[in-house]
Amino acid sequence: MSDSTPAANTYSMDELVSLCKRRGFIYPASEIYGGLNGFWDYGPLGTALKNNLRDRWWRDMVKRPPIGPDGEEVSIVGLDSSIIQNPKVWEASGHVGGFNDPMVDCRETKSRYRADHLMCLGLKGQTEGGQIYAFLENDDDSLAAARKKLEKYVKRDLADEEVDVCPLTALSPDELAITVAPDTKVVGSLTEPRQFNLMFKTFVGAVQDEDSAAYLRPETAQGIFLNFGNVVDTMRVKMPFGIAQVGKAFRNEVTPRNFIFRSREFEQMEIEWFCHESEAEQWFEFWCDVRAKWWQSIGLTSDNILMRKHESDELAHYAKEGCGTFDVEYRFPFTAPGFGELEGVAHRGNYDLSRHQEFAGKKLAYFDQPRNERYIPHVIEPSAGLSRGTLALLCEAYTPDPERASKVFMKFHPSIAPIQAAVFPLVAKDGMPEIAAKLFGELRDRWDVVMDVKQSIGKRYARMDEAGCPFCFTIDGDTASDQAVTVRHRDTQAQERVALDQVAAFMAQHVG
RNA sequence: GCGGGCGUAGCUCAAUUGGUAGAGCGUCAGCCUUCCAAGCUGAAUGUUGAGGGUUCGAGUCCCUUCGCCCGCUCCA
Numbered sequence: 001m002s003d004s005t006p007a008a009n010t011y012s013m014d015e016l017v018s019l020c021k022r023r024g025f026i027y028p029a030s031e032i033y034g035g036l037n038g039f040w041d042y043g044p045l046g047t048a049l050k051n052n053l054r055d056r057w058w059r060d061m062v063k064r065p066p067i068g069p070d071g072e073e074v075s076i077v078g079l080d081s082s083i084i085q086n087p088k089v090w091e092a093s094g095h096v097g098g099f100n101d102p103m104v105d106c107r108e109t110k111s112r113y114r115a116d117h118l119m120c121l122g123l124k125g126q127t128e129g130g131q132i133y134a135f136l137e138n139d140d141d142s143l144a145a146a147r148k149k150l151e152k153y154v155k156r157d158l159a160d161e162e163v164d165v166c167p168l169t170a171l172s173p174d175e176l177a178i179t180v181a182p183d184t185k186v187v188g189s190l191t192e193p194r195q196f197n198l199m200f201k202t203f204v205g206a207v208q209d210e211d212s213a214a215y216l217r218p219e220t221a222q223g224i225f226l227n228f229g230n231v232v233d234t235m236r237v238k239m240p241f242g243i244a245q246v247g248k249a250f251r252n253e254v255t256p257r258n259f260i261f262r263s264r265e266f267e268q269m270e271i272e273w274f275c276h277e278s279e280a281e282q283w284f285e286f287w288c289d290v291r292a293k294w295w296q297s298i299g300l301t302s303d304n305i306l307m308r309k310h311e312s313d314e315l316a317h318y319a320k321e322g323c324g325t326f327d328v329e330y331r332f333p334f335t336a337p338g339f340g341e342l343e344g345v346a347h348r349g350n351y352d353l354s355r356h357q358e359f360a361g362k363k364l365a366y367f368d369q370p371r372n373e374r375y376i377p378h379v380i381e382p383s384a385g386l387s388r389g390t391l392a393l394l395c396e397a398y399t400p401d402p403e404r405a406s407k408v409f410m411k412f413h414p415s416i417a418p419i420q421a422a423v424f425p426l427v428a429k430d431g432m433p434e435i436a437a438k439l440f441g442e443l444r445d446r447w448d449v450v451m452d453v454k455q456s457i458g459k460r461y462a463r464m465d466e467a468g469c470p471f472c473f474t475i476d477g478d479t480a481s482d483q484a485v486t487v488r489h490r491d492t493q494a495q496e497r498v499a500l501d502q503v504a505a506f507m508a509q510h511v512g
Numbered sequence: 513g514c515g516g517g518c519g520u521a522g523c524u525c526a527a528u529u530g531g532u533a534g535a536g537c538g539u540c541a542g543c544c545u546u547c548c549a550a551g552c553u554g555a556a557u558g559u560u561g562a563g564g565g566u567u568c569g570a571g572u573c574c575c576u577u578c579g580c581c582c583g584c585u586c587c588a
Binding site: 013014017018019021022028031033034035036037093094095106113114191198218219251253254255257262341404405406424426427428430432454455456457458459460461462463465474476477478486488493495 | 513514522523524538540544545546547548549550561562577578579580581582584585586587588
């Protein structure tokens with residue numbers, strides 16, 4: 001998350017969460033049992049919204065992929081790999097090593113540290129009877145403070161040769177017991193390092209022993225790398241090309257927060273774009289541009305979208321030196337005035353395929369006929385959050401309006417709105433419901449449409465405002481004679497008259 | 513995992529020093545209604561997050577637990 005100009009959003013997340021529950025977008029998971037931290041269920045409208053976002057992505061990336069720099073459509077094929085994979089996958093990917101951070105807590109200061117980020121200072125060759133002072137790695141002030149405490153303890157200045165520095169993780173439990181934590185003066189306030197396993201562990205088969213242990217995938221990407229060879233062998237693809245996948249991933253987040261922004265079960269929409277190393281930088285720029293524009297095309301305004309280059313110290317373990325990662329970030333109400341990550345476009349180099357080649361002992365090189373060269377492709381990865389994208393759409397759509405009956409309406413882009421049109425007979429008599437039913441039948445095959453004949457027209461309009469339905473078609477007393485209906489526009493509340501036989505054309509024009 | 517705050521109807525919230533849990537909105541039904549939650553009538557919905565304790569009596573006090581929010585920590 002990063003800072004920027006003041007927030008445009010003037011509502012609180014509580015209001016949005018409340019509307020999501022009230023209107024069937026998102027419910028707390030297993031709510032009747034008191035919920036479960038970090039999990040959420042999508043209601044009927046939330047499901048429709050999320051599916052629309054997913055389908056739009058699939059259509060724009062796989063079925064009708066973007067035009068590449070050479071003016072031709074790029075080539076992307078789809079995939080749906082399993083959630084549980086051979087446990088060795090996660091050793092090769094670096095998740096077993098890099099995704100398990102040993103943590104220590106300080107009982108005195110209530111601080112938590114990554115154990116591998118703490119270093120220890122002590123007298124060389126002395127452990128018994130002495131004291132050890134922990135300090136933060138790469139922090140000169142912390143180091144100086146630790147040394148000062150050590151010198152005070154031994155009551156003299158120390159030469160550099162006399163002191164010994166080692167990682168906290170190298171300490172024995174006895175040594176840890178005589179260690180003084182940063183910002184404290186007493187010994188033994190640090191807990192033993194504890195593993196924070198961010199991957200969900202499970203067991204394959206009915207017998208639960210370590211041999212059957214497996215993990216739910218923490219990202220969908222690895223399933224693509226595992227099938228790289230299969231796709232090359234079976235799909236007549238040629239470099240450069242992409243493999244796309246949408247699916248669930250699971251992470252045991254330390255702190256699930258901010259509604260569905262950081263949940264433990266979430267969905268990703270990922271493309272792994274394979275190319276020759278010499279073209280990787282060009283494709284990286286290409287995908288950053290394509291993906292930023294795509295988010296804007298579904299209704300996220302440029303004001304709330306930000307492209308941000310990662311600082312070098314926050315690069316992922318797979319990120320290629322010097323090329324880095326770009327984030328597409330969105331200004332959520334809970335991050336404002338800052339931004340939160342929506343999608344990361346990463347240059348993964350050939351890290352993953354090389355690792356799998358090494359760990360699996362299977363050749364994953366590609367023979368490039370035009371180049372007459374065999375190589376392990378480099379990978380550009382536009383990795384988008386489907387759950388986060390859905391949340392961004394909800395946040396972007398939420399529009400308070402004290403003037404209208406609902407006090408708020410959801411301004412979804414018509415193409416991804418969970419309900420794209422509503423058909424209403426103005427009153428439930430005089431043949432109006434019959435005309436409405438006929439129109440409803442014509443529209444529903446192609447769009448998400450509802451029909452409602454109950455209650456006053458104002459109430460139905462207001463209900464559609466909260467659901468974010470962009471257009472309501474109302475059959476009135478004149479329809480039978482003039483063959484026209486009223487279109488009511490959600491955003492402006494304006495009304496216009498449209499010929500009955502032009503409603504589908506109207507929808508095609510305004511919704512797509 | 514730590515600290516702080518919170519948890520009452522679908523939603524937003526009331527409920528005196530501990531004394532029978534209510535309102536508005538929403539939902540549903542009926543009447544009505546020819547363009548914005550109209551009006552009238554009626555209805556449903558709560559072990560007050562869960563469990564235990566103190567008390568004649570607990571939404572209210574105490575303990576435990578679960579969940580949510582904020583801050584730390586973390587986010588390959």
